Amino acid sequence: MSMYLEMIRVRFLMMLAYRTNYYSGILIYSINIGAYYFLWSAIYGGKEEIQGLSVAQMTTYVAVAWMARAFYYNNIDREIAAEIKDGKVAIEMIRPYNYLGMKTMQALGEGIFRLLFFSVPGMIIVTLIFPVRFDASVTTWLFFFISLVFSFIVNTHINLLTGIMTFFLFNNTGLIRAKRVVIDLFSGLLLPISFYPEWAQTVMSYLPFQAISYVPSMIFTEGFVGQEIYHALLTQIVWVIILLIPIRLLWSLAKKHLIVQGG
């Protein structure tokens, strides 16, 4: 366990080492949220509410969705793909840790870093400029953080899956790119799921993506209340468990692949 904690710490140090990244990161996050705020104000025009969300809730939704993204987003799929291509994975395999576990921990370190040092300063700037409301109750904050942890796990699972796919495809960049686009749309980052037509909502309810962004953002903006919260958290947990299966399967296949092909 302490080994994995060390991984988180090292990742933290690595992130701190990149100064340009840090400063530009805060700025760009703020610009992003700002642009979306105006986009949504324009979409609302004069309307009081759309699909049960007021402008203020929508703005908060967007801000929270981006803040959450800072936490769950990571590039471990690209990293795994690169390590597989360079043949570094073979070396990683003989080290005394679980490769996927280590990648997850690195992602977690990165996520915590981004949350604390990008999102929080970014949020402070955004609240100063835009009418974003962070006065949610303690229980809402609590539920939000619980669901944020699950959204991290679901997203990381999906990233691990896309990363491992590199073993079976010659060039994985297309798939990785496609995955990113799909997650942005179907996770509720760009649009709350409730904005979609009924049939699309039904389809999406069978996909893991809304567990990534829609659930935590809706919990925070109190678009979900009472039973709905528990139901949403449960859905997240179910996806956390279900996604483990293809990861296990593909990973053991990949390991065989590695032994046969020698990297």
Place this chain on the structure above:
Amino acid sequence: MFYLSLFFQYASQYLKTRLTYRVDMVIEILSDLLSQGVNLIFILIVFRHTAFLGGWNRDEIIFIYGFFLVPYAIFSSFFNIWDFNERYIVKGEMDRILTRPVHSLFQIILERIELESLFGAITGLLVMGYAMANLELTFVWYDILIFILMVIGGALIYAGIFISIATIGFWSDSRTDIMPMMYNISNYGRYPINIYNKVIQFVLTWILPFAFVGVYPASYFLNREEWYGYAFFTPVMGLLFFGIAILLWNAGVKRYRGAGN
């Protein structure tokens, strides 16, 4: 002339390699199509809940998106430098580039062409055609020339911004995540500029002029006369930003530290 023949040499070499990995190419084209589809879906869904966006209707916004896809496709085919820092500076590939008698930026452009991205231009034309039919727009023969000029201007703006960002690698050896984030920002030029506040309007017009790759030039074809001034400024901005990028690049090459130091 020499540069042109060199371009064809690289391009044919590129096609040869690409055709060996056909599956990859298909996946890449599909993933491009997918991301274009996602952006369209966003617009379509938003307009389920509103009739106008800052005074522009659905088909106009779709037209802007369609227009945007054309310069963007050209940019992504020829200026694939989003991983310049990792690939050329951290790994030291720049050393090799600098030992060859061709301008270093041109070599990198040649090495990184991704011609399949040009398919995006076709999507863009189709999307524009669809919106034009709905809007019952007409055009005259010289509009085609203006279109080409605007597209080139837009592609040069994109190239200028991303090359300038890539040159940060010459001054700072640290990894940066600015590139992917910049792709997010570039999306905002596709929406009517008047929906934003003054600061963001200013940024999207003069600092990171992505509005010149979407809404400004498209407004010419949409007969939005209040934006004509900006629309015709597109090629100028393109040359200006591309020129600045080249200057930054040349200054950066002098600062290059080499790998492993």
Place this chain on the structure above:
Amino acid sequence: MNVIEVQNLRKEFNSYTSRPGLAGAFRDLFTRNYKIHAAVDNISLTVKQGEMVGYIGENGAGKSTTIKMLTGILTPTSGSIMVNGMNPHKQREEFVRTIGVVFGQRSQLWWDIAVQESFRLLKKVYRVSDEDYNHHMGHVIETLEIGPLLDKPVRKLSLGQRMRCELAAALVHNPPLLFLDEPTIGLDVLVKLKIRKFLQEINEQYKTTILLTTHDLTDIEALCERVVLLDEGKIIYDGRLDQLQEHAVEGKQIEFEFLSEVSRSSLPRVENIQWEQKDATTWLGYINGDEQMVSRLISDVVQKNPIKNVRINEVSTEEIVRKIYEEGMALT
């Protein structure tokens, strides 16, 4: 004619030190400790046409940095460089057409395409005419025995095969000056010999000037009459290789292996001999003097002590260089 003229060349790198720990890393976000370090420290050097020069030094001594300045990759901090009558960095594109570069640890060839396709691309890049190409490269391909490899993609080649192709790729435009940075790293002896033979040939045939850095000093012994030794960015020796051998190690080394343990006191005390014990029964005698001393010493020692074996050791360049770096002796 001087091919390379370098005066007071200096290259500084600005680096920062990281503070330890998380708290330190956090402080580094706001202020950093910067430090200037001269990788190449005021060196001057001239190389004549047709020379083969070995450029040696430990890791970090500044070899690569010098080569990169000479090839126009890096801009010097100060000092002047003239190579092939041009300023490498200022006239880069014109200049690099007159040199060939091989980086042993970095491929010049395109990974996915066949070797000859890479050659064709380079031929275009260097604007070589068909006539020149066929005449010159035919010979290179033949000598390096890479004909059968030409239609294979680079990623399928072994290191030795790839290295020979790299060398050929650097010669597509038949440059009068060749920079080789670690060209034999990781190669087996046979390939090394092939490459050395080839380099000697082009040096004789075209009067190609060659500047070579390597870890393997046997390369230098086989190829270079002249060596330049670099330490901490400064040139500590520049001259003939055989003189380095004569100067650095005074005379010869004789290894005596006795039948039983021998103490220092039972060995002859002569002014010009230094003794060093290797193990209980073995002593090394360093002779500083003429050839006659050797036979006199051997006869002296053998008379007093029962001998198992006596060996006269020639000192290798590697040992000389090691000695120079360890003992810090500067030679001029």
